[in-house]
Amino acid sequence: MLIFLLRRLVQACFVMIIISIISFAIQDKLGDPVQQMVGMTVSPEERNQLRNELGLNDGFFSQYWRFAKGAIHGDLGTSYYYKEPALDVILNKLPATLELAFCAILIIIFVATPCGVLAAIKPRHLLSRLLMIVSSIGLSVPIFIVAILMVYVFSIELNMAPSFGRGQTTEIFGLWHSGLFTKDGLKHLLLPSLSLAIALMPIFVRLIRAEMMEVLQSEYIRFAWSKGLSAPRIYFKHALKNTMLPVITVGGIQAGTLVAYTILTETIFQWPGMGFLFMDAVNRVDTPLVSAYLIVVGGIFVITNTLVDLIYGLVNPTVRLASHGL
């Protein structure tokens, strides 16, 4: 276990270094940060002077070296727009994104699992067929269409939920502004988390169905039937547990998709989280913030995948992490 975690740490460092190099290499393509800071009428000469002051005229390697030296001390640069350390800016926006992702994951777990199981147990049932049709539509419709449609139906036409923002938040332990504890905050969470969940749900419904159907054909389930075990016990104790293994793996990989989708969802709903921050940073050529975001998200990936591997071991004790070379 310890060896596994150590290995992961070393891997994580490599991943971070590579991400930081890539994010540095693309900076040049994002645009000119100085142009964002000055008015249209500032002369080219003054712009150049500002560029010098910011060290933007230095070569790639000296800029990267400066960044790397800071990064070792936990300083990922200062955001041009927020004028604060980029890491602080991101961590400030992290709670909003985590809450959104958390709610979406809850919806996925509590909706996708029963749906998938139902579709597997009663494949010919009308409801199952409907579920399959809906999920294949869900897979093929892009998230921003779903989100815009939901805004149109639920906020403009029915006036049931607000169309943007996070609403009222309360402070928890002085470090976390949460929208989960006020009615207004929950109302604001509804549409964004629902559209995020809808984007990811179909794949899980289909995956759970397929895996479960396969498990139900296996020897030990048939044995359980012949032994006369009750149906719920077979389905939920024996079959579902083994179904979940591949689902967890896919879930870990989908964490990446989740991050990508938060960027879209947050942009559409003006959700003040990390994804929205990232889109803004790209538009404003806030390169330190862009690099810092990519590194933080890289870190989140490594952590979720490590967690997934650990959970894997818990669900199926036969999987031995260290010997798997993971």
Next chain:
Amino acid sequence: MKIKVIIACCLALILWNKAAATTLRMAFDADPVSLDPHEQLSESTLQFSHLVFDPLLRWKQNGQFEPRLATKWQRLDAQTMRFYLRKDVTFSNGNTFSAKDVVYTIQRLKRSPDFRAMFDTIDSVSMVDEYTVDVHTTYTNPLLLNIMTYVFPLDKAFYQGHDEIIKYGETFASSNVSGTGPFILINRELGSRMELKRNPNYWDKDTVGNVDHIILTPIHADSTRLAALLSGDVDFIFPVSPIDMERTKKMPGIQLVTLPSTRILLLHMNQKRRVEFQDVRVRKAINLAINKPLIVEKILKGYATPAGQLSPDRFLGHINDLEPEYNVSKALDLMKQAGYEKGFRISMMAPNNRYMNDEKVAQAITAMLARINITVDLKTLPKAQYFKEFDNRSADMMMLGWQSDTMDSNNLFEFIIACADAKTGLGAYNASEYCQPSIDDDIRQANREMNPERRLRLLQQIEKTLDKDAAVVPLYWQSLIWAAKDNVKIQDIVNDQNYPHLGDLFIETP
């Protein structure tokens, strides 16, 4: 007894509700990057300045000046103007406003990299008495009043000593504010929210404005901004994208307000990159081949004015009979005369999120130029990347929009068509690389000419030369489009510079 208390409480609650603050929730596409009004010369900074500060004078909708912190002004001699200041004004922290603040502010403006170009013309400011200042210019300047609309007096006692202007770091002025304006900032979360309340001691007691509380949310996505208005989450938005216009107009309870702006959209034809563009006949042909009224009608849904010159009709240099001309056969003829009957291939770049429907306009132009056998390789980019390419002059043809800061033609000429000079910044946006020394002379003269008649002739002279040389392709002047709920009377407070005077905004309570 108990019941009486409850009734009294209910009554109090009802009364309190009646007197409850009128709140304006607005969503614009950007919020100010800094609380320092001198840090960046941008639309959102100036919008903010009009909320928390007051200018000495400001533009009215009809193009006249309206006295604000200066009650009147008078020209003493060719290079000196005297401003008389309002006496009963205090800053939001209680300090009294007087001439020292004006002197201080103008001196600070002269230090600001963004405002310096405009304020270089002011040589010095002197205090005559506590409520009178004299502004001395280095040479005669016909646009002094236009420039003075950018003077929003700062509280000298509050800022002095820690008033450095830094673009990439936190400063005292970028996070603290003390102004005389109709509103006081209460809190701000950069990039997501700004909250202001009415200044209870505001000097202008005659205003009809009744907004007590403003919540400004920057919403970047057009569809989200509009949805926020339609769902009732906000009361006032800017801008509205042209594709949503029809739908918005039909919504009950929502009003659409538009004003023609002075922002000119144009195409540069780079004469250094392309030898073909050095031939005036080719440039003329391109001008003739682009059907500007059609672009305005079909792509911008009529929310623009087709242009045959750079100066909009509000500006002094505007010539009434310079109308855009569209004539493909004449264009083909000119191409033939120039020896390019078979046409040629050029590259073109345009932004895709800077101006109204910019990408679609560029595509339409590509199709129109194909009719005179010019094949255009079009590349559209987000504004952040585009303007970098623009500065590098990366394509043969480039799109640009320009709004004159001084509300005068000469500013257009100085930046768009004067010969490029990196030191002075003249011609910084001249991606045509067009250089006509006679125009530079006229620009210089117009900058100092005090006689309006002669100045008019000078500016019109430049427009005529540009037309004769077909130096650039003027396309259209874009309109500004705001939308609000019907009870928010925005039509009286918006203006063509897009600095809504929210202090005077009246909201009808239903």
